[in-house]
């Protein structure tokens with residue numbers, strides 16, 4: 062994208078209707094490895110470039126008035142990758158968080174991490190806690206990063222937490238409804254994603270937000286994550302605005 066095009070896309074493009082914007086966008090940032098391979102680079106270079114794409118999308122969501130962005134950074138299944146790649150990713154997350162925190166505070170971004178955070182390296186856990194604490198009162202956009210996240214793991218941990226309350230007599234089994242369940246998910250307090258974007262052409266959820274995406278609109282693009290830019294996001298939003306969401310009803 063040229064600098065001129067970037068400047069033009071600083072504000073919500075005029076063909077998009079503000080009232081039909083998704084409040085919450087979720088993104089499966091896929092294709093970093095293939096992007097690197099195509100450039101003749103090691104996979105980790107794709108992850109590095111992927112961070113730039115995410116930073117730009119966050120800023121774009123903020124500029125255009127999207128209230129929440131959730132990005133899938135590392136799944137519970139991604140531990141199965143080569144050790145060097147996993148180590149690189151953990152260090153990258155930690156470095157980026159430390160480098161970007163000031164900017165996030167300045168831009169009034171609220172950072173939240175979801176996933177089984179206790180199993181992450183302790184240095185990363187420290188950065189995560191700091192970033193969540195320092196940005197908890199920020200209101201320009203809610204930015205959630207799913208790290209060591211698995212939809213099934215999230216559902217099982219919610220069941221444990223609820224079962225414990227029942228055991229302790231704090232809750233009755235027949236009081237458990239969808240709202241109770243949602244309060245025990247990592248995403249408690251955030252509305253469900255209206256739009257899911259997945260890059261690199263794969264047509265699957267890969268264990269992402271299984272409960273929360275019951276009625277999300279899904280947009281798949283062949284573009285690899287490091288190449289996903291504002292004009293790509295514009296296309297995703299245009300498509301979203303043409304969808305008719307029915308939620309099982311006759312409209």
Ligand code: IPE
Pocket residue numbers: 090091092093094095096134135136139150261
């Ligand atoms: C997504 O890109 C990033 C993570 C899962 C951490 P990939 O690393 O999955 O890239 P591909 O799918 O192998 O191209």
Ligand code: IPE
Pocket residue numbers: 089090091092133134135136139263265267
């Ligand atoms: C999903 O991508 C996880 C993240 C983007 C963090 P994967 O590359 O791990 O998904 P699969 O293996 O193709 O389903």
Ligand code: MG
Pocket residue numbers: 091092093
């Ligand atoms: Mg992948």
